[in-house]
Amino acid sequence: MTDTASTASGKPEEGESRRDFLLLATSTVGAVGATLAVWPFVDQMNPAADTMALSSTEVDLSPIEEGQSITAVWRGKPVFLRRRTAAEIEQATKDDSASMPDPQTDAARVQKPEWLIMVGICTHLGCIPLGQKASDPKGEFGGWFCPCHGSHYDTSGRIRKGPAPKNLLVPPYTFVGDETIRIG
Amino acid sequence: MSGSKIEFKNPVLKWVEYRLPIFSFIDSSVGSGYPTPRNLSYWWNFGSLAGIVLAIMVVTGIVLAMHYTPHVDYAFLSVERIMRDVNYGWLIRYLHVNGGSMFFIVVYIHMFRGMFFGSYKEPRELLWIIGVFIILAMMATAFMGYVLPWGQMSFWGATVITNLFSAVPFVGEGIVQWLWGGFSVDNPTLNRFFSLHYLLPFVIFALVFVHLWALHEHKSNNPLGIDIKGPQDTIPFHPYYTVKDLYGLGWFMMFYLFFVFFAPDFFGEPDNYIEANPLVTPLHIVPEWYFLPFYAVLRAFTDEFWFFSWFMSWVMDAKLAGVVAMFASVLIIALLPWLDGNKVRSMRFRPLSWMFFLIFIADCILLGYIGAMTAEEPYVTIGQWATLYYFAHFLVIVPLVSRLEKTGQPPESIAAAVTKKTEEV
Numbered sequence: 001m002t003d004t005a006s007t008a009s010g011k012p013e014e015g016e017s018r019r020d021f022l023l024l025a026t027s028t029v030g031a032v033g034a035t036l037a038v039w040p041f042v043d044q045m046n047p048a049a050d051t052m053a054l055s056s057t058e059v060d061l062s063p064i065e066e067g068q069s070i071t072a073v074w075r076g077k078p079v080f081l082r083r084r085t086a087a088e089i090e091q092a093t094k095d096d097s098a099s100m101p102d103p104q105t106d107a108a109r110v111q112k113p114e115w116l117i118m119v120g121i122c123t124h125l126g127c128i129p130l131g132q133k134a135s136d137p138k139g140e141f142g143g144w145f146c147p148c149h150g151s152h153y154d155t156s157g158r159i160r161k162g163p164a165p166k167n168l169l170v171p172p173y174t175f176v177g178d179e180t181i182r183i184g
Numbered sequence: 185m186s187g188s189k190i191e192f193k194n195p196v197l198k199w200v201e202y203r204l205p206i207f208s209f210i211d212s213s214v215g216s217g218y219p220t221p222r223n224l225s226y227w228w229n230f231g232s233l234a235g236i237v238l239a240i241m242v243v244t245g246i247v248l249a250m251h252y253t254p255h256v257d258y259a260f261l262s263v264e265r266i267m268r269d270v271n272y273g274w275l276i277r278y279l280h281v282n283g284g285s286m287f288f289i290v291v292y293i294h295m296f297r298g299m300f301f302g303s304y305k306e307p308r309e310l311l312w313i314i315g316v317f318i319i320l321a322m323m324a325t326a327f328m329g330y331v332l333p334w335g336q337m338s339f340w341g342a343t344v345i346t347n348l349f350s351a352v353p354f355v356g357e358g359i360v361q362w363l364w365g366g367f368s369v370d371n372p373t374l375n376r377f378f379s380l381h382y383l384l385p386f387v388i389f390a391l392v393f394v395h396l397w398a399l400h401e402h403k404s405n406n407p408l409g410i411d412i413k414g415p416q417d418t419i420p421f422h423p424y425y426t427v428k429d430l431y432g433l434g435w436f437m438m439f440y441l442f443f444v445f446f447a448p449d450f451f452g453e454p455d456n457y458i459e460a461n462p463l464v465t466p467l468h469i470v471p472e473w474y475f476l477p478f479y480a481v482l483r484a485f486t487d488e489f490w491f492f493s494w495f496m497s498w499v500m501d502a503k504l505a506g507v508v509a510m511f512a513s514v515l516i517i518a519l520l521p522w523l524d525g526n527k528v529r530s531m532r533f534r535p536l537s538w539m540f541f542l543i544f545i546a547d548c549i550l551l552g553y554i555g556a557m558t559a560e561e562p563y564v565t566i567g568q569w570a571t572l573y574y575f576a577h578f579l580v581i582v583p584l585v586s587r588l589e590k591t592g593q594p595p596e597s598i599a600a601a602v603t604k605k606t607e608e609v
């Protein structure tokens with residue numbers, strides 16, 4: 001076919017380039033299509049709709065005494081809720097100017113200074129730091145201590161020492177009553 | 185894997201062979217039609233042992249899958265049921281669990297053998313690199329398999345390792361949620377790990393096939409590290425090495441079954457007999473023993489580590505540095521054919537390399553020990569120096585020593601060396 005066409009026109013290159021164009025166009029469309037078809041197979045691994053739906057949790061704070069903590073579960077993760085003592089709050093604000101890996105003021109981490117609410121997952125590799133129970137080790141800064149690789153968090157949940165790069169995450173939450181919050 | 189056709193008298197064999205030359209194929213791969221160096225030592229048993237362990241893992245694994253339930257509410261219980269109620273379930277599970285450890289023992293020895301005898305050198309570089317892919321696939325398989333019984337170590341090991349990917353800049357969190365299929369290690373994670381744990385051994389099987397394809401192109405290396413020059417240097421694989429491999433298999437099975445019957449939890453962690461609890465982290469998370477050296481490399485990178493703060497802290501944080509170093513510590517093995525610049529393969533003729541090889545093994549064992557310890561002094565500092573030494577071995581010691589050392593003279597040929605030995609006796 002190519003031969004006949006090109007001999008007839010007397011310009012072999014033209015017939016060739018037309019064919020080349022078709023080949024290139026077809027393979028490009030084919031390749032793009034094949035790539036797009038991969039997406040559903042990648043995306044199916046992302047959190048499914050029902051998983052996404054379990055996104056908010058309400059917690060009653062009234063039973064928590066000053067200096068006590070409880071752990072709630074939100075999206076399968078532990079959330080630390082601590083009613084801080086005056087001394088802890090003071091320490092946290094005093095340290096605002098100290099040097100730390102992820103500088104943040106205490107005020108930026110709480111809505112009401114008395115209530116410190118954070119996702120209780122070490123920002124290093126995801127262990128649950130100790131410090132919720134009175135008997136737990138609280139690390140060198142009196143907050144939380146992650147035993148997995150030795151991260152120390154202060155009374156504002158900020159990382160002060162060890163391999164974790166970030167402060168304990170503050171989840172989105174709102175006070176729905178004086179002593180009730182909705183996380184998520 | 186090609187070779188001469190064999191002639192059969194038996195009409196059935198003849199009929200099959202004419203249509204599908206499978207008997208010639210077998211004969212030229214592992215039979216009398218495959219010429220093998222006549223001087224292979226017992227260090228050459230570990231490749232076939234690895235293949236046998238792979239087969240054992242596939243068989244026991246398929247049986248376990250008949251009784252196992254990949255759901256967070258039932259996984260732990262279904263494993264307990266296998267141990268207590270399923271007929272011989274305990275045996276099959278212990279064969280599989282200890283088989284995993286045996287697989288790594290055998291393959292690590294196989295790799296150190298390759299390093300010592302220079303089996304990675306020209307023309308076996310691709311064979312070596314495929315080997316590194318195999319060990320990577322084995323690690324992924326073992327990691328996901330360990331999650332399935334859904335004990336405390338399963339859960340927390342999975343949490344720590346999947347969280348490694350959160351160190352990737354910008355997309356890290358997205359990758360981790362994609363791996364989990366949720367916001368923490370949970371049922372979707374368990375399900376996909378089961379699916380992949382079933383799949384990967386077959387991928388390994390395919391990789392081993394390619395590995396052997398490359399092996400058979402240039403044949404096995406040998407303790408002298410010199411090339412096969414002619415038929416006088418070889419003996420047929422069957423019966424000489426089939427019988428030697430079988431003899432080695434006997435000893436290996438005694439070793440393996442000793443653990444299965446008399447110390448089945450020797451390699452395991454008691455914490456994994458406690459069902460997974462997402463709200464309580466065990467005090468001391470340790471991976472399986474075969475990951476310990478790499479885990480030590482991961483943990484060496486902290487903000488206080490001088491090497492990190494001098495050379496790396498301006499491009500990445502300590503967490504990412506640890507993750508990069510851990511993957512690099514495996515991948516760097518693939519570069520050995522080019523890091524080593526000496527033409528002489530076997531370290532028998534390279535005394536200085538031999539010495540550094542032994543120090544390197546000691547360093548790997550030290551890293552393994554540190555990986556099992558808590559993150560406290562003096563372990564942290566020791567782990568950091570051992571990590572630096574690990575990389576220095578590949579990037580400084582091997583390139584320099586291999587290029588500068590004075591090597592001995594390997595013999596003329598395998599045949600010459602072997603016959604000389606016999607005369608001496």
Ligand code: HEM
Pocket residue numbers: 227228229230231232233234235236238291294295298301303304308311312314315316318319388392395399403404405406517
């Ligand atoms: C599933 C795991 C593996 C299996 C089943 C396997 C199987 C084998 C077998 C049967 C042989 C021939 C017998 C022998 O020389 O011992 C071989 C050779 C070899 N393997 Fe592997 N192997 C595995 C993993 C690896 C790994 C992880 C590496 C290195 C990174 C590696 C590197 C080599 C090399 C360089 C040879 C040629 C050795 C020589 O002739 O001296 N293999 N393998």
Ligand code: FES
Pocket residue numbers: 122123124125126127146147148149150151162163164
């Ligand atoms: S996970 Fe907390 S220090 Fe590593």
